[in-house]
Amino acid sequence: MPIEALSVQGLFSGYQGADVLQDISFTVMPGDYVGVVGPNGSGKSTLIKTILGLLEPERGSITLFGTPFSSFRDWRRIGYLPQGLQFFNPHFPATVAEIVRLGRLAGKKFPKRFDKNDQVAVERTLHWMDICSIKDKLIGELSGGLRQRVLLARALVNEPELLVLDEPTTALDPETREHFYQLIYDMNRERKTTVILVTHDTGTIGRYASRLLYLDKRLVFYGGFDDFCMSAEMTGFFGEHAQHVVCHRH
Numbered sequence: 001m002p003i004e005a006l007s008v009q010g011l012f013s014g015y016q017g018a019d020v021l022q023d024i025s026f027t028v029m030p031g032d033y034v035g036v037v038g039p040n041g042s043g044k045s046t047l048i049k050t051i052l053g054l055l056e057p058e059r060g061s062i063t064l065f066g067t068p069f070s071s072f073r074d075w076r077r078i079g080y081l082p083q084g085l086q087f088f089n090p091h092f093p094a095t096v097a098e099i100v101r102l103g104r105l106a107g108k109k110f111p112k113r114f115d116k117n118d119q120v121a122v123e124r125t126l127h128w129m130d131i132c133s134i135k136d137k138l139i140g141e142l143s144g145g146l147r148q149r150v151l152l153a154r155a156l157v158n159e160p161e162l163l164v165l166d167e168p169t170t171a172l173d174p175e176t177r178e179h180f181y182q183l184i185y186d187m188n189r190e191r192k193t194t195v196i197l198v199t200h201d202t203g204t205i206g207r208y209a210s211r212l213l214y215l216d217k218r219l220v221f222y223g224g225f226d227d228f229c230m231s232a233e234m235t236g237f238f239g240e241h242a243q244h245v246v247c248h249r250h
């Protein structure tokens with residue numbers, strides 16, 4: 001039996017002592033692609049921030065790759081693309097290659113210095129993301145789609161086993177968005193990268209993710225898409241139309 005990439009048990013988490021998330025439990029196995037959906041304010045980003053240690057939980061346990069959160073140190077195994085990068089400062093004075101290299105800082109001990117291995121990893125990732133030709137451009141000069149690709153490259157530069165993306169396609173036009181989803185999907189299929197992707201794109205995510213996590217402060221549903229789509233209970237919850245949108249997989 002493979003070790004779970006992520007296990008969350010009885011999690012309560014929120015802000016200033018007020019819980020947003022209440023009693024959340026689920027596990028993610030290596031190679032899963034989990035789409036996290038739910039209404040505005042349902043706690044999707046709160047869940048991601050808690051899993052990554054950016055927010056301390058009120059109660060409950062989190063295990064990453066079989067290691068309890070409190071002793072987990074191997075952050076290179078996890079890549080994270082946070083929400084809200086469409087507001088990226090266009091005057092930020094860093095080139096594409098420098099931005100990607102920043103991803104190598106995760107898990108480095110002090111003094112944090114870059115070495116030859118970092119250079120090799122950066123070159124490999126630029127090539128993989130097909131952004132070698134723009135490596136000396138300033139990040140602020142790029143279109144939203146290319147910028148997002150660079151930030152994805154930063155999240156991937158350590159070849160993480162688990163990739164966490166919080167609404168990565170918000171600022172992208174439909175064509176670039178589709179391309180982005182395809183890229184993530186290929187990584188999941190070909191490299192077996194475990195993916196957790198928060199999105200409002202309920203119509204699209206069903207085409208790519210293997211599991212659906214529906215959050216509304218509590219865990220409303222967690223399971224395979226087919227189970228979700230066949231569940232009468234879910235029709236009652238979301239209404240036939242909403243369920244049809246999520247289940248529209250062609």
Ligand SMILES: Nc1ncnc2c1ncn2[C@@H]1O[C@H](COP(=O)(O)OP(=O)(O)OP(=O)(O)O)[C@@H](O)[C@H]1O
Pocket residue numbers: 015020038039040041042043044045046047
């Ligand atoms: N830093 C914060 N301090 C206090 N409350 C917060 C903070 N961040 C989020 N919240 C509140 O926590 C609740 C859940 O927010 P969260 O951002 O996790 O939801 P979400 O499902 O990701 O929403 P959206 O779909 O709009 O991005 C909301 O009521 C929000 O106002």
